Each structure stands twice: as C-alpha cells, then as structure tokens.
Amino acid sequence: MTTPIQTAAMLAIGDELLSGRTKDKNIGHLADLLTVAGIDLKEVRIVSDDEDAIVEALNALRAKYTYVFTSGGIGPTHDDITADAVSKAFGVPCLHDHDAMKLLGDMYAGRGLPFTEARQRMARMPQGSRHIPNPVSTAPGFIIGNVHVMAGVPQVFQAMVAHVVSELPVGQRVISRAIACPFGEGDIGTALGVIQKAHPQTSIGSYPHFDGIRFSTELIVRARDQALVDAAAADVDLMIEAIRSDKQAALSRDLGTGEVA
Amino acid sequence: MTTPIQTAAMLAIGDELLSGRTKDKNIGHLADLLTVAGIDLKEVRIVSDDEDAIVEALNALRAKYTYVFTSGGIGPTHDDITADAVSKAFGVPCLHDHDAMKLLGDMYAGRGLPFTEARQRMARMPQGSRHIPNPVSTAPGFIIGNVHVMAGVPQVFQAMVAHVVSELPVGQRVISRAIACPFGEGDIGTALGVIQKAHPQTSIGSYPHFDGIRFSTELIVRARDQALVDAAAADVDLMIEAIRSDKQAALSRDLGTGEVA
Missing domain, CATH: 3.30.1370 (Ribosomal Protein S8; Chain: A, domain 1)
Incomplete structure (x- = not known):
C-alpha cells in the first residue's frame, strides 16, 4: 500500500523579514519538522504586511499544495493583517471568534489587565476557522481549509506548529x-x-x-x-x-x- | 527630484533549504544590503532543484520587480540546473560561455587539475549573459535582463552580491x-x-x-x-x-x- 505523497508550502509574512531587521527562524524549523513527518515542503514565500500580496500568495499556494503554513501578522497591532487577508482569500467575513474572545477575556481578567480593542483584535479570524492552541501566550492561531495560520514570534510559532504537525497524518518518510x-x-x-x-x-x-x-x-x-x-x-x-x-x-x-x- | 523606487525579489533555489538540511543565510544578508542601498525587497521565494518550479517562479518575479536575485544551483553537479532553467525562462540557449571557459580552464591548469566535463558545466550560462565575478572560487555568476544569478554557498553569494549591489543605482534610502x-x-x-x-x-x-x-x-x-x-x-x-x-x-x-x- 502506498501512502499518497503530501506536499506543503510555507508563507512567512512580515516587512521585518524583507528589511533584514529580523532573520527568519521559522522556515528552517518547519522544514525540519515536515521532513520528520514525511511531508514534502515544496515552496516557501516571504511577503510583506500587504493585503494584496498575502491574498495572492495564499491563493496560489493553497491551490497547489496539500497544506499551507503561515507565520506572522496575527498580533494586536495595526500591521497585523493576516486574519483579514486570509478571510479575503477565502471570501468569508473576518469576525471576533466567540471562543477566542472568551479565552482571551478570561486570561486578561485573571491578570487584572483591560481587554482592550487591540487585544480583542487577536480573537479575529475567518468565519468557520478552528483554533490552533497557543500554550505560550494564549491568543490562538487558526485553521481554515488547508491553511494553518500561526504567529511569527519563534517560541509561539514552534509551540503552534508542533501541535499542528502532530495532528496531520504522517506521510511515508523520505x-x-x-x-x-x-x-x-x-x-x-x-x-x-x-x-x-x-x-x-x-x-x-x-x-x-x-x-x-x-x-x-x-x-x-x-x-x-x-x-x-x-x-x-x-x-x-x-x-x-x-x-x-x-x-x-x-x-x-x-x-x-x-x-x- | 524624486528617485523612482526600485523593487527587488529573491529566488533561493535548492532542495536542501526545503528539507531543513541547510538553514538559509543568504536571504537575510541580501535584505540587509538592499535596505542600505535603498532598494525595496518585496518578495522572496524558495523552490527546489526542479526546472519547472524555477522557471515559473523566475518568470513571475522578473515581470513584477525591478531586480531579481537568485542563489544556488550553479555548481558542477547534476542537481545544479539553474543556468538551464534561467535560459528556458528567457527562451535562449544555455551555452558554454567562451570567457568563462577560458577563466576556469586557466585556473584549473594553474592548479594542475583536469578541466573535467563537470567543471566545464560551471561555464554554462544563458546566451547573452554578463559575468558576475567570483573572487572566492572563480566560477562566475551571471546577469541576464534584470536577473542576477549567484552561488548558494554563503561566502561566494556574499562576494557576488556585494559586487552586484555596488553596481546598481542607489535608491532613495528608507x-x-x-x-x-x-x-x-x-x-x-x-x-x-x-x-x-x-x-x-x-x-x-x-x-x-x-x-x-x-x-x-x-x-x-x-x-x-x-x-x-x-x-x-x-x-x-x-x-x-x-x-x-x-x-x-x-x-x-x-x-x-x-x-x-
């Protein structure tokens, strides 16, 4: 019995990767994990925090490969536009997710911090998404279709991607x-x-x-x-x-x- | 007087970058250099040693940005197919360049080494290319149209890209x-x-x-x-x-x- 070969692409999002300010550490980490899991990483793209650029790359990659993994742009500031761009790519509204609002609201209440509009941004995701748990800093990533959207901060990315890859069917390893x-x-x-x-x-x-x-x-x-x-x-x-x-x-x-x- | 904004893309080529075996060091280096030169790096792609993948990515990027910089795949082995792929993308023959043959032939003769068929592969480039000098290990990179083709070994890439970027018109720095x-x-x-x-x-x-x-x-x-x-x-x-x-x-x-x- 042959296992069908599973392919993957990564989309790293962020101006800081293209200006040289941040040297990416997530691509190599994902590559290592996928190789162990028997999933072929076939292509990586890095784009800036630009909605059109994200939508175009995402639609190209998700049509072509079994899985797409993204990093970056899901924080609380104005330049975190990944949730909006992914929603646009899928043609669905970007909404404050009920469960994510509760998760974050409870966390900030427990720490005596206000659940600001900025913090609430981290609960926004395309309608119909599933959460990717974030054991480091609570704000979840999300999965829609074959696209897995994760944080850019390496510690958070690594925690999210470990969870995601552990749930994928293991391919026939190279x-x-x-x-x-x-x-x-x-x-x-x-x-x-x-x-x-x-x-x-x-x-x-x-x-x-x-x-x-x-x-x-x-x-x-x-x-x-x-x-x-x-x-x-x-x-x-x-x-x-x-x-x-x-x-x-x-x-x-x-x-x-x-x-x- | 406003300087027109110059944009750039990088195409990193090599299975080893996608398997995790090699952690890329060239993207961040190029990003730093272009930022200093006032050229906006807008997109990076990493693809495998696959002719169709290289041709497709290269044609997309060279149509969209002022400059394209590639790394990898210009050595003497069978998996070094960048010169062929770039030739195909431009629709020109891939030939043993006369000057590169002389440069490499002289270098190997001086070292008492045979100028093998494999070594001669490093003189192949798209018809009409200009050389990018390689002060580290002689075998030149090349420029065709707006595409700058360089080695993947970081020491060689860095030497080549320093030369290339120094010859580009400096943009209005960010x-x-x-x-x-x-x-x-x-x-x-x-x-x-x-x-x-x-x-x-x-x-x-x-x-x-x-x-x-x-x-x-x-x-x-x-x-x-x-x-x-x-x-x-x-x-x-x-x-x-x-x-x-x-x-x-x-x-x-x-x-x-x-x-x-």
Whole structure:
C-alpha cells in the first residue's frame, strides 16, 4: 500500500523579514519538522504586511499544495493583517471568534489587565476557522481549509506548529543517507551524474562546503525506500574510493618523477 | 527630484533549504544590503532543484520587480540546473560561455587539475549573459535582463552580491528609527493604530519579543523623509510615556488600596 505523497508550502509574512531587521527562524524549523513527518515542503514565500500580496500568495499556494503554513501578522497591532487577508482569500467575513474572545477575556481578567480593542483584535479570524492552541501566550492561531495560520514570534510559532504537525497524518518518510565527501564538486560531478542516472528513483543532492581554503562536499541520497537508498549510497561510496585511489596514484607518480629529475 | 523606487525579489533555489538540511543565510544578508542601498525587497521565494518550479517562479518575479536575485544551483553537479532553467525562462540557449571557459580552464591548469566535463558545466550560462565575478572560487555568476544569478554557498553569494549591489543605482534610502517599548502589543495596539493613521506616509512596524515571561515590543518608524520619521517617532515616544504614567498611577492606586484594606 502506498501512502499518497503530501506536499506543503510555507508563507512567512512580515516587512521585518524583507528589511533584514529580523532573520527568519521559522522556515528552517518547519522544514525540519515536515521532513520528520514525511511531508514534502515544496515552496516557501516571504511577503510583506500587504493585503494584496498575502491574498495572492495564499491563493496560489493553497491551490497547489496539500497544506499551507503561515507565520506572522496575527498580533494586536495595526500591521497585523493576516486574519483579514486570509478571510479575503477565502471570501468569508473576518469576525471576533466567540471562543477566542472568551479565552482571551478570561486570561486578561485573571491578570487584572483591560481587554482592550487591540487585544480583542487577536480573537479575529475567518468565519468557520478552528483554533490552533497557543500554550505560550494564549491568543490562538487558526485553521481554515488547508491553511494553518500561526504567529511569527519563534517560541509561539514552534509551540503552534508542533501541535499542528502532530495532528496531520504522517506521510511515508523520505529516508536519507548523508555521505561526507572530501572532494569538491568539480572532482565528482561527472561520476555523480552517472550514478544519479543509474538510480532514477533516488534523489542525490550535492552540497558544497567551503572552509576558506578548499571545497568539500556533503552528498545526500534520498528515497522513500531503504533498499533504493542503500544501492545508490553504495555506488557513491565506490566513487569516492575510486577518486581517492586516482589521486593517490597521481601523487605517487608526481613524487616519483620528482625523485628521478 | 524624486528617485523612482526600485523593487527587488529573491529566488533561493535548492532542495536542501526545503528539507531543513541547510538553514538559509543568504536571504537575510541580501535584505540587509538592499535596505542600505535603498532598494525595496518585496518578495522572496524558495523552490527546489526542479526546472519547472524555477522557471515559473523566475518568470513571475522578473515581470513584477525591478531586480531579481537568485542563489544556488550553479555548481558542477547534476542537481545544479539553474543556468538551464534561467535560459528556458528567457527562451535562449544555455551555452558554454567562451570567457568563462577560458577563466576556469586557466585556473584549473594553474592548479594542475583536469578541466573535467563537470567543471566545464560551471561555464554554462544563458546566451547573452554578463559575468558576475567570483573572487572566492572563480566560477562566475551571471546577469541576464534584470536577473542576477549567484552561488548558494554563503561566502561566494556574499562576494557576488556585494559586487552586484555596488553596481546598481542607489535608491532613495528608507530612513528608520527603532524605539524600544517595554510594553506588549496588547497595551499599545490601539494607540499605535491611531498614530499610524495620523502619519500615513510613514510605515510603523511593531515587532513583539517574548523573553519567556513577558512580551515587549520594538517599534520601527520608516519613511523616505527624515522629517516624517521624526514627527511619527515623537508621537510614539509620547504614547510610551503616557502608558508608563497610566501604569504607575494604577500601581500607586492599587498599593494605596492595599494599605487601606
């Protein structure tokens, strides 16, 4: 029985991500979680706090992928417009949710703080949404259709996304094996291309690293079947050994020539 | 004389960014550089090493913004398909560039290394491209139309983008002032919304920070004119002082009540 492959996109919302003021930490976190859950993150977009930009990106992504996850723009200030934009994208009114009003009202009453108009903004969500619980600071995220709307503050995003991903059906995980390769991509590229062609059901990624002096590479073999990963990885190991032997032979030859001269 | 506002988008290319294996460092770096240069970064997309995905994203972005900057996928391995995808997007052949072949051929000859088929891949670019110099590892990036194609390895990306941005006309910089606010967004949201409405030519951003116990906020006032920033920032300062006074008065009242009781 094959599990259908589930895909996902992320939409990170916020001027601060595009001005450089804030360096995003949520994309990488979501990517890690989805990889563990066997859900393929296929695309990420970052847009500003602009209603048209959010609506356009959201409608493109939700039509194309199984799930969409958003971060940012659900706080109490004037630049928090995600709830309005998501409502507009779905063509439903954005309302003060009854349960969210009670949750927040009780929380502020318990802390002796006024439940201001600004704070009430955090209870607004598209009509028909379900809550995403927020164990950090109470104000809930929400789910409408295949879109999961979460806070941008990393601690809150992480708490929300842990809950959300735990409730999704687990996909068939991609199995991966990482192979450290001491040679740069120029040394391995041709052979690696041949190996990739010989193992079409795997995906072999090559990730160069530069230490300031020379390049090395991390090679990652991925597939949804262990035997496929093992077979391709064995060929990659052989390739690395062959290049090492070639280089040692060339070195011996050069040293040999040196002694004769 | 007003400088026309220049906009930009970034397209980060690579499976490793979407699997979580690599946490992107290039988006934030580009955002910082463009902010300094007075160019508005409006949108970022991350897509996988998939030709259709790259072509689609690139064509959408290059039609919409003054500049597009890409990272990733220009190395020598089979999964480096950015040059092919960019060529396809522009409808031109992807060729081994004569000057790039000479540059790379000379470099490898000087190091006594074979100029392999894989290494020659790094000289491929869309017909009609101009080079972006690579002082780190020689293989050039390229510019075609308004699209700037750069490496994904952060050291190389940073060297390339520094060169590219230095050659673009400098836009009218956005001036910003950051104001530390000790109160959470729930305390300031309503008043801040009023201030934003009173200063429509500025953009006032509110960035919550959670230290594990309570929220505080950084407020950033932005505009392309110093006087506009100053006027809005003065109102924000007044708002913070007013909230502080209110809270102190409330605290004194509560303590007073406590003494009487």
